[in-house]
Amino acid sequence: MKFKIHEGVILQFLRDAADGGAPDHHHADAIAAHTKLSAERVALVCRKSGEIYPDPEVANSWRTG
Numbered sequence: 459m460k461f462k463i464h465e466g467v468i469l470q471f472l473r474d475a476a477d478g479g480a481p482d483h484h485h486a487d488a489i490a491a492h493t494k495l496s497a498e499r500v501a502l503v504c505r506k507s508g509e510i511y512p513d514p515e516v517a518n519s520w521r522t523g
Contacts, residue, residue, distance in 0.1 A: 489504075
């Protein structure tokens, strides 16, 4: 259950950031700082998510599809 909650929080941050004109990808540390999750938890959730994808050009950065 925690996974889905954390995934939702991360997805909402990524979508809100994109709507606000920010880049479409964010580093795990930046996501962690804005979501109050640890960077390790952010990376784990992003790797397991079917809706969050790694950015091929920036290591440890994530984006929505």
